[in-house]
Amino acid sequence: MNPTTIIVRFYGVLKEIVKDRLELDLKSSEILFTDLIKEILREYPALGNYIIISGEEVEVKGISVLINGRHAMFLGGDKALIRDGDVIDVLPPLHGG
Amino acid sequence: MIYPGQAILRVDLTNGKIEEEELPDSIVEKFVGGKGLATYLMYKEVKPGIDPFSPENKLYVFGGPLAFIYPTFTRTVVASKSPLTGLYCDSNAGGSFSIELRRAGYVGVILEGRSDKMKCLKITKEEKKLIDCESLRGKSTYEVGEVFRDYSILTIGPAGENLVRFAGVFIDLKKNPMTRPGVAGRGGLGAVMGSKNLKAIILKGWLKQDELARGVNKDVQKDLTSRYLKILQEDVVPGIGIGGNLPVFRVAAEAKILPVRNFQAGSHERWEELADDAWSKITIKRIACPTCPLRCGTTVVEDGSSTERIEYETVAMNGSNLMIISRKALAQINTTLNALGMDSITTGNIMAFLMELNEKGLLKDYEIHWGDSESYIKLAYDIAYRRGIGNLLAEGLARASKALNAEEYAMHIKRLEIPAYDPRGVVGMALAYATADRGGDHLRAWTVAAELTSKLTMEDLVNLTKYLQDRNAALWSLVACDNIPGNSVKPPDEMIRIYIQMLNTLGFNYDEESFLKLGERIYNLSRLFNTREGIRRKDDSLPPRFHKPREDTGWVITKEDFERMLDIYYSKRGWDSEGVPLKETLDRVGLAGLI
Numbered sequence: 001m002n003p004t005t006i007i008v009r010f011y012g013v014l015k016e017i018v019k020d021r022l023e024l025d026l027k028s029s030e031i032l033f034t035d036l037i038k039e040i041l042r043e044y045p046a047l048g049n050y051i052i053i054s055g056e057e058v059e060v061k062g063i064s065v066l067i068n069g070r071h072a073m074f075l076g077g078d079k080a081l082i083r084d085g086d087v088i089d090v091l092p093p094l095h096g097g
Numbered sequence: 098m099i100y101p102g103q104a105i106l107r108v109d110l111t112n113g114k115i116e117e118e119e120l121p122d123s124i125v126e127k128f129v130g131g132k133g134l135a136t137y138l139m140y141k142e143v144k145p146g147i148d149p150f151s152p153e154n155k156l157y158v159f160g161g162p163l164a165f166i167y168p169t170f171t172r173t174v175v176a177s178k179s180p181l182t183g184l185y186c187d188s189n190a191g192g193s194f195s196i197e198l199r200r201a202g203y204v205g206v207i208l209e210g211r212s213d214k215m216k217c218l219k220i221t222k223e224e225k226k227l228i229d230c231e232s233l234r235g236k237s238t239y240e241v242g243e244v245f246r247d248y249s250i251l252t253i254g255p256a257g258e259n260l261v262r263f264a265g266v267f268i269d270l271k272k273n274p275m276t277r278p279g280v281a282g283r284g285g286l287g288a289v290m291g292s293k294n295l296k297a298i299i300l301k302g303w304l305k306q307d308e309l310a311r312g313v314n315k316d317v318q319k320d321l322t323s324r325y326l327k328i329l330q331e332d333v334v335p336g337i338g339i340g341g342n343l344p345v346f347r348v349a350a351e352a353k354i355l356p357v358r359n360f361q362a363g364s365h366e367r368w369e370e371l372a373d374d375a376w377s378k379i380t381i382k383r384i385a386c387p388t389c390p391l392r393c394g395t396t397v398v399e400d401g402s403s404t405e406r407i408e409y410e411t412v413a414m415n416g417s418n419l420m421i422i423s424r425k426a427l428a429q430i431n432t433t434l435n436a437l438g439m440d441s442i443t444t445g446n447i448m449a450f451l452m453e454l455n456e457k458g459l460l461k462d463y464e465i466h467w468g469d470s471e472s473y474i475k476l477a478y479d480i481a482y483r484r485g486i487g488n489l490l491a492e493g494l495a496r497a498s499k500a501l502n503a504e505e506y507a508m509h510i511k512r513l514e515i516p517a518y519d520p521r522g523v524v525g526m527a528l529a530y531a532t533a534d535r536g537g538d539h540l541r542a543w544t545v546a547a548e549l550t551s552k553l554t555m556e557d558l559v560n561l562t563k564y565l566q567d568r569n570a571a572l573w574s575l576v577a578c579d580n581i582p583g584n585s586v587k588p589p590d591e592m593i594r595i596y597i598q599m600l601n602t603l604g605f606n607y608d609e610e611s612f613l614k615l616g617e618r619i620y621n622l623s624r625l626f627n628t629r630e631g632i633r634r635k636d637d638s639l640p641p642r643f644h645k646p647r648e649d650t651g652w653v654i655t656k657e658d659f660e661r662m663l664d665i666y667y668s669k670r671g672w673d674s675e676g677v678p679l680k681e682t683l684d685r686v687g688l689a690g691l692i
Contacts, residue, residue, distance in 0.1 A: 012351040033553075050547070062547040064523050069651040071524035074658040077553035089650070091352045091522050093547035094345050095336055095584055 012092035062093025111210030130161035133574030149180035159205035160195025161576035190279030192268030197249035200302020237436035242271030252297035254438020257287030277394025282440035336584035341393030354522035359449035413517035414445025426470035446514035510537035571616030
């Protein structure tokens, strides 16, 4: 199987938990978004304040997740397939208005 | 009568007649106060197709039934057919006005017709009359505030008198105010007031709290007040920052969703100079609206330049968006816009549009460049007094950009200019902006708060957007303050349950489900106002720029993705494919037989 390298970028308060950028080498050529999140949460459990895995579903608390510039919900949400070279941006929640 | 003061004052500025009207219980039960009553009466009374500047248009100024009985319900709703958009518009502002209005025994004032001379409406225990105010013509909002310093005052500036289509309505602006001033900035409601030759409403209430709370169980009132104040101290005070919302500047900059150079980028290297820490260092005073403990009204001074009520939208739309990275300049800009009486979000968008046209060599006859705050101030005056290019810009960004053949650079939705968050990052706000009842607006549904949990699906986002639009419409009938649920560090559900109990102490009979339905009823009615004016699916759209990848990040909302989300939204709302509410929806939300 070909390895997968993806980049995950974090912004705002999320950077304090994870650092601003993760470069992940994963064992398979593609990975389900939910499985990717499980991997990241294993290493950074404090992210669980913002991203929750409930069974095979991902719930988010005010954060936005973009995959190659488009919001994940347009690409299948937690069923989105992440492939080699993909860039994921994770934006923090906002207070105010 | 459900609650004391369930009456309005109807003022005909054409013939000077001022009449009191009791509102029927059947309507008050269904629409409560604030945005609810204003929307219902506006739908019934303002005929479709009328010119917003004509005497046939009406201005609705409403408080809510909880003002002065419980803390914090001090907001005033101002509503009318907007001269900027031609659609439904309501805007709400802090300050003392709605408390004094309730203490005068009214829940609302309706202004009709047009006076031939400049007038002020004066409401005291001794008299309710239109007084001559020709001597105030051309005066700034601050100057009018000084003339009537001992009153609660709702006024317009020169921009409103000159029918600048984005002139606002300003409450309690005066030198060194003791309580927080308020701004109902969006949609040009100040110009509606100006078109009627009404410069100000000044009032001094006289009823005591016990008189307004007649019938309220005192022990329950005391218990609800105590529980509410505890929640405010524990959950909201920690979240309220300078200006109420300036802490979000830092988050927006770090998340790259700050408006920069007309939404061409999402952050810049000097953003910290405009973040909340920087404003904290120059804050000299924090004041609150009457009865509120939160003190979000922030006065700042830098190098001799001071301003009241500095907040995020003004700083972002006129600071980072225009590359004016100077707190002193922004204080001057805020004071100038307050004095002239213009909306800071709209003005910032217009300036950014012009600066980008200059950047690209597309504007032949006028020069204004990124960062030029001096030219900004001069142009703001030209707009307020409709001089030179200011006359065109006073028509609002949509009309001005069309006249300049530059619509692709104009950031507005339904002619209401965009607030200071780029939805290509916070995609959850894209639907909120496009389906807000007054045009490009972020307050109807703030979907990106940490207290809101959702799945990564369009269905969940649509559900959240609808829920917030309905919830907030209900809250604005009370009239609750946006700063409170929006800055709570915990989900505001318990707070809202307390609000419902407060309402029921007055004689209403709401539960959580029916309270949300109240909001859905109001939201469908404002939508009907708009569809009656011709709004359809093509108008629930984003500016072209948001459908292009942003240069610095590549973030984009494709048209196809947006349309898919809109389909789901219409279905959830019970609207047809053009966004018109279906009959069965109107029946379900309790509008059958009322409209």
